[in-house]
Amino acid sequence: MEFEPVIGLEVHAQLKTDTKIFCNCSTSFGAPPNTHTCPVCLGMPGMLPVLNKKVVEYTIKMALATNCKIEHKSRFARKNYFYPDLPKGYQISQYEFPIAQFGYIDIEVGDYSKRVGITRIHMEEDAGKLSHDPGRPISLVDFNRTGVPLMEIVSEPDIRSPEEAGNYLRQMRSIVRYLGICDGNMEEGSFRCDANVSIRAIGTEQFGTRAELKNLNSFKHVEKALHYEINRQKEIVFHGGKVVQETRLWDPVANSSKSMRGKEEAHDYRYFPDPDLLPLIIDENWIDAVRKTLPELPAEKKKRFITEYGLPSYDADVLTASLATANYFEDCLKIFPGSKTVSNWIMGSLMGLLNAEGKTIEQSPISSQNLAQLLRLIKEGVISGKIAKVIFEDMAKTERAPDKIVKEKGLVQVTDVSAIEKIILKVLADNAKEVDDYRNGKTKLLGFFVGQVMKNTKGKANPKIVNDVLKEKLGK
């Protein structure tokens, strides 16, 4: 029997607001423990949470970007459980009436594209941070993160492979980054993912028993953990066993997952409407106002890059993966309108440089203006492609404009035919044997002569002129 995996993903995205979801405490990361707290987020008796309007706006943005229906009326609920990172003994979340439902995004995987449904999007508060003492039977609790706004995006169980899951997440992250509502950093925990996984015989409708995977904190881990889980379940079924419903924690060091059943004994959250928070009403005017602030989203931008600039799908994908890269590309085009050339240089030399230096494109030592000017210098024949590489490296180190480097280092291409002719005649005179060989049919030696001429001109001779003149002189 052939099995297929059925995967649904829950994404928790930390919203980039200045303050927490229900109080005016700062959300900034890295402050000393318990310095960003107040009676509200500490869960003191009598405190009254008040919703941060920006959290709602950001969530509406996400709902629109993922084609969701935004609910006219939604409300908050208490999810009750006891854990030391949760000072109130409940987490404020949304339950029966989330802010948005019934959306979808389209993802591309290899040569096919597919639509993944969004079940719901809701708002909730984050919990505090626990650090476990390795030597003593204690844990330390820091409530700075308590109350930081989270947006949870739950997908339909439409995903059928780890690769699809990976691309769904990449697309989601790209959307939240384009919207500017979350920095999408999986390693630092501002963009987290849990996965629900089951398997079923291909052709059957009914879902198998699912396991929930937690601690998937990088794209690499997500795909690895899913592969592992799918195989684990197949093994169980092949050997006549039954998959049990449980939560499993991924261990990226051991490359395996372990059951968390112990903690799961009583999954009874006893949700009820939070009486401290008023119902949330969102009217069409508000939605329209937010819609007007939406940027061009990654999928639309990719399409436009293909049609407007004639780029291959692959190039458009790479260039639109982040808004900064897309902007860099279009800024280059304003100065140098050769879209494929610009794309090649960004995807090749520039990304190579940035990767090597561990920098983002925003931190690029070479500005879009300088890169475009470099390409213009090549196009206008001022410098050769070979010299351009040298200038590129100089720009990367010094952040200077290319024309300054060209002038200072005297790298202007030699296009003066008589000057080139002089050098060629010298090279031919110095290599009489090779000239004879060439004339006796060893025409492959042309490359050797070109190399010698380039050496003599430090790479500055215009290659086309060199070729033409060499052929002419050697032909005699």
Next chain:
Amino acid sequence: MRITKEEIVHVANLARLDLDEESIGKFAGQIDNILEYVDMLNRVDTEGVAPTSHAIFLTNAFREDKVKEHLDRNKALANAPEKEDGNFVVPKIIC
């Protein structure tokens, strides 16, 4: 009895409370009284009244996204039975 002994044990477990036999009986009686009291609401005629989660007719109370002063850390930790390096100290709980 509206509430069973099993339910008391379950709820106590969720609340991380360790109850002895005697307390279970005592709380079962007390909680039963409370439930019976609240049950009066079930006798109210609610024909034609839409369900609601709030008794007042206000909606949309918002806050602007502006950072205000934080609580002094010493005050935040004032009631903690144990503290260390600005953290609350709790017994180790690892899942």
